[in-house]
Amino acid sequence: MKTLIAILRLYWRHYPGWFLSGIGIGLLAALASIGLMATAGWYLGATAMTGATSVGTTLAFNTIYPGSLIRIAALTRTFGRYGERIVTHDATFRFLARMRLHVFDGISQLSFRRLRDFRSGELLARLTADVDALDGIYLRVILPLFTAILATLGLLVALHGINGPMALAIAIILLATLIVLPWQAARIGVALGRRIAFSAEALRLRYIDLLRGQVELIMAGRLNDQISSIQRAADKIKQLQDQLSLHDLRGRTLISLAGGAALVAALLVGSWAYERGEMSEAVLLLSLLAVVALIELLAPIRRGLLDIGRTLYAGQRILPLIADQAKEDTSDLEDHGAVRLAIERVDFAYSAKAAPVLRDFSLSLRSGEAIGIVGSSGAGKSTLLSLVAGLLDPMTGRIRLDYEDGRMAHLTPRIGLLTQRTELFRQSLAFNLRIADPRADTRALETVMDEAHLTNLLNRLPKRLEQTLGDDGQGLSGGESRRLTLARLLLFKPDLWLLDEATEGLDQVTAHAVLATLRAVTRDKALLFVTHKKAEAALADRLLVLKENEAPVLVARADRDQWQALLSSLR
């Protein structure tokens, strides 16, 4: 129930007008449908009785008014249904598109640690299948339910005006149907829908495992096992869907029975009223056909509620991802000003059981300063960069990065991280660069390519900046890929630069050239970098030495002897 309310609140918050107009137009179409049947019933009854009683006598019967009413009702019903489809589907698609963006924003803000908890393909399922499943709540549950309840109440009020006892008899049967059947359908739907969604997820993940690990599965002779497990998941879904269809069929039968009961009750009470002269034949026929039209409105509610489990399950999985996205945009800011990084008494371990990588660790860094991190492999150098970049969360303590100018305190400084792993997309070179600045023109792109010492590469590519790259930068050498991500950072103009072995894998000449660029562009920025190389370490004002199970040591350039000894220990 909480999930249902949360989804409806989201819908209501973004599209209250569409939400209400959909129900309004749906109700209009439903009332027109009832009105059409009722007027047609009255018209038939009245003409029949006119024919029966007019033999030998002269009876006048006005066919203009009922004929016009029937036409108006028929047109209203047709246009109402069309309008309702347009409005409700448009609103739903807008809602889904917005939710997809919210879910994506939520995913992009997850810490690295939370991201690792998801299996591959799971996040894609959140963005696609789960968001799509939300369409059912409004279109197939709220809309038919509200329309049916309001139309039933409207008809009962009208019937009460015609004949109280008849309205009461119909009210008892229809209201009981409107309570019992949806409740029972929702109960079955929640249980079965959840199981179907669960099995569909298992099927999807097993497929992804099969596709990703095909070679390993073949080598280990486990391909058939994996295919059988996929088959089992598919069979399970079919079995559950058959159960759902069976419940749907039963529900339809029950609705037909309830409708039949309401009709019989209306007929009995109405005939009784007719015999006592309280109701004409035409009005009796009108009432009966109005009830028939109303019963038609009840069937869709049940089908929608049977599917509700799938929707709720999807809602439960994506609602936690939809965070409040009220971030400030700093993309328009030209002059970012000075920043200050403060790492205060941070403890970090990869899991509760793992040994801590950092213990009670503090460090501060300002714009214009450069700290190089050196030390043994596995000492936590990359981990420290990930913590500062916000990819990992400290267990205790805090890490703050702020603009020194108090007027910019509400803005988030830009962090640029260059790691060993480069992320390049199967898109043009220009696209890959413009991720950092969508408004950058060709000249700006060529400038950063030049600064990253990639002009030779650019000249080699037949389509230059429009050349499409392969997945993960296929077609480029490792060094070129890394320099391309460096060019992207140059375009991004971070306030804090985090570099993890920036010149690793580059030949000496290129490494020197890249270092010269880095020195120039980071001169008035804050720079924290990991290195094993003497030439790179010489860029720093202070060197942080990290060693496993030892307290970190900070060596300043002014401390000449220690500085020299440290540099000469590097290659």
Ligand SMILES: Nc1ncnc2c1ncn2[C@@H]1O[C@H](COP(=O)(O)OP(=O)(O)OP(=O)(O)O)[C@@H](O)[C@H]1O
């Ligand atoms: N994702 C992870 N999950 C669990 N443990 C990890 C993870 N990444 C690193 N570690 C562990 O944390 C410790 C610090 O690793 P880190 O990569 O920060 O070291 P490093 O100093 O950068 O090493 P190197 O110089 O070899 O790159 C190591 O013991 C490593 O095994």
